[in-house]
């Protein structure tokens with residue numbers, strides 16, 4: 061892959077946010093076994109072998125809820141072979157057992173690809189038990205099972221990626237129409253880890269375009285509505301502390317992202333669709349050097365956020381206007397309710413929100429649920445009991 065080096069960087073304490081990097085060649089060739097260090101001042105050429113080496117240690121988590129089988133299959137097809145795929149499904153078990161149907165389709169995929177895919181239902185009782193014993197019951201609902209939500213499925217996926225000893229974890233949504241786009245995202249995750257080879261690297265993808273049909277022709281929109289809001293607000297937050305206006309953040313709610321498992325196990329996850337924006341906020345809270353250091357947070361020399369602009373258009377299932385409004389609200393809520401958020405920005409967020417939701421007057425943004433830092437979960441206990449869950453009759457869990 062040929063990819064430009066980042067032009068800009070904003071620093072807050074140990075957190076480094078690099079500017080968006082463009083990809084110039086999706087495949088710039090291999091190196092026949094030699095380490096290719098050929099690059100000029102502005103472009104890095106990363107041989108395909110190096111990408112595959114990273115992917116051998118990478119789990120790709122695919123969250124699923126009621127998606128069409130053809131879409132899920134297309135997503136699996138796009139994931140490079142060396143990656144460990146983990147499907148976390150929250151599809152209904154009745155009256156039609158959608159999860160069973162998904163498992164059958166994935167088993168078929170595995171037969172043809174000679175791959176092992178871990179398929180787990182979000183309501184798996186064995187995993188829930190392991191989470192409870194590990195002291196992280198806040199993730200469980202009244203029924204003792206993992207709560208609904210994409211973020212909740214992501215947490216489960218993160219723990220399973222660790223259980224399978226992966227070094228990196230990436231996420232791709234299961235409602236993507238283009239297997240080629242999925243393939244590109246995972247290649248870019250690997251490229252990010254190759255360029256920023258640290259224990260605390262976070263790679264986030266900004267889609268090049270999102271095609272829409274407008275007046276009978278295709279229009280390639282650059283930004284989704286929720287991205288516009290979360291990027292702008294995160295940039296205002298950074299500007300407040302640096303004193304310089306910035307536009308560095310382009311991936312405020314990037315669903316397509318990857319990070320080291322080490323970092324993933326040491327940050328907070330916000331519920332539902334606030335999860336991606338909260339990762340930015342939480343990393344700045346913990347390592348940005350503004351809030352007083354907390355005893356429970358281990359210090360880190362450097363936390364690197366790398367943003368890569370993909371080339372494929374991103375075409376996914378459209379879930380409607382109301383869904384977008386909910387996503388915007390959730391994303392802004394985690395910024396508004398962060399102890400980092402200055403009064404001026406709070407005012408701006410609530411005035412903006414009042415206009416967007418046509419409220420009579422600006423009001424506070426209700427907080428969304430934020431789960432404790434995953435470091436508070438007793439990992440050894442979880443891993444031990446996860447082993448038990450796999451060995452037992454846990455019907456829903458299978459490595460197919």
Ligand code: GDD
Pocket residue numbers: 123124125126127148149150182208209210213214232233234235284286287313314315316333336376377379383387
């Ligand atoms: N396991 C699990 N559990 N998966 C879920 C759940 C759940 O409760 N709810 C949704 N999903 C899956 C969907 O099947 C899909 O693959 C993925 O999570 C994303 O959900 P969507 O509801 O399709 O989200 P979106 O496409 O509108 O938004 C995406 O892009 C945003 C950025 O524009 C998501 O990735 C957002 O998180 C992201 O911010």
